[in-house]
Amino acid sequence: MSYIPLIFLEVIVPLLILLGIGALLQKKFEFRLRPIANLVTYCFLPAAVFLNLYEAEIDIGLLGQLTLYLVLFIVIVTIFGELLSRSLGLGGGEEAALKNSISLMNSGNYGLPVSQLVFSANPVGVSVQILVLVVQNLLTFTYGLYNLRSSSKSLIEMMRELLRLPVIHAMIGAFALKFLHADVPRFIMIPIEQLAGGFAAIALLLLGMQLAQIEIRSFHRVIAWSALGRLVVGPGIALVLILLLGIEGVIAQSLFIASAFPTSRNTATLALEYDVEPELHAQVVLYSTLLSSITVTLVIYLSMQIF
Template identity: 55%
Template sequence: MSYIGVIFLNVIFPMLILLAIGGALQKKFNFNLRALSNLITYCLMPATVFVNIYLTEIDPQLLVEIMVYLLLFGGTLIILGSIFSKLLKLNKGQSAVFKNSVSLINSGNYGLPVSQLVFQTHPLGMAVQIIVLVFQNVLTFTYGLYNLISATKSGLEIVRSLFKMPIIHALIAGGILNALNIPIPQFLWLPIEHLSDAIIAVALITLGAQLIQIKFKFLDKVIIAGSIGRLIIGPAVALAFIYIMGIEGIVAQSLFIASSFPSSRNSSSLALEYDVEPDRAAQTVLFTTLLSSLTVAFVIYLSTILFLQ
């Protein structure tokens, strides 16, 4: 089976099943989507980020090199997102969704399975993906959250809202406990781990429940531009910085592939939580996820040619 077929069967299709389950359940039971969103934002997301940060073990030299790359890559996408949102003359809500769709990447429930498939015999490739995942978690709940809050609030209200978020506390706690190598008792670790494990199913079922209520607008300029930015411009920017920095081999391949994943589902969950263009955000996540079955396969193929000679 081709790369495209394998990726679709093992990554995209399971997601579509969960989305379909969410849509079917929503039609039958009419869930309170705001309540589900609160569950994700205030419980499951903090647990997921805490677990990722607490468990990640990084070689210091490799971490520095990758972090410099990620800051350049992420910063460039943020700047490009701001420029194009002005060129497209988007309002505050549309601009927040567009900028998040370009800069926030689904490195978790999409990126990790793809990486496990590609780097089965290369643990270094998976280690790089974990670093990218942690960086994306931080970016999502700082810059991404700021975008959405600033669409409805300003000034000190934004800062207060950011520091009230449990995800910020989880980031700090996970980082401190990791750095100090403090063990967590099993009776505390197990419930945190169970909450972390639950986010993929709950988030995708919630997204499916949200999508079933949406009237699709496939020609919407925000969705189309966001998809181009995430799936085409993103990998192009990544490739440029990989060559500029002289990154090679498995690390280069892993970073290049990580840049090609679709828009983060967390951006849709947060848009629903703060009621900032939630339908458009959900459509962008779905649209980029579907298209990525082709674009990610191409990037994987290209990465083997460019970096594994």
């Protein structure tokens, strides 16, 4: 059990320190967060995604296994969210908040930095997390928007938004270059490496700034159920699927850890944009992120013991 405090100290504490610095900076200087978020989305994140996928060695057979796992995990988690919201008698914005909070994970600002710390010596683990990140982006702008009842956007418009995401272009570019066995010139690779190296710190500082703006009001029951679904049930479903599919080693560890990440900050951003219980969505993100410091530590420990 002495390994658990070590994981918390070496993986979670650095993350919490950067979140805290971001929150303090936001309280003091009141930054405009939209430009910083755009900088992360359109610059640092695509560089990190491209570099990790380009340098990783992922077997085609394992890629098929990953795809099967991700499809099953998403289907089961979304069904669980649907059934839970019905059993609680939720409707409208509360229903959207619960379902999105359980199915949409913070695989970018939170998940990727954690994976880079845990799998610093094994890039395959980070590459698996990047694939999860891409799938989560697809899910956010399809299922996530559907839950918010966004009648202002058609399916074609949502697909256009997806195709405009730089992370999608970075993924396609990395896979294309690997397939063609093409080398990236050094004068291009150097700035990509430098941008990728800065992603984790900037992403966590930004997340801390965003959390600092959330006001804690009355504790809604949706917050408790969403935390239970995202941080406990989610990893439980993942563990069962990983064992049933026979996934082993670093890939199993990475998938199990990825399933434990807190609710995506995009749920609060989209809720604010479409005015669907924005305060509730924001509080769900805050509590989920804070509680994940405990649950993610335990899941990392279990992943190292089981796999």
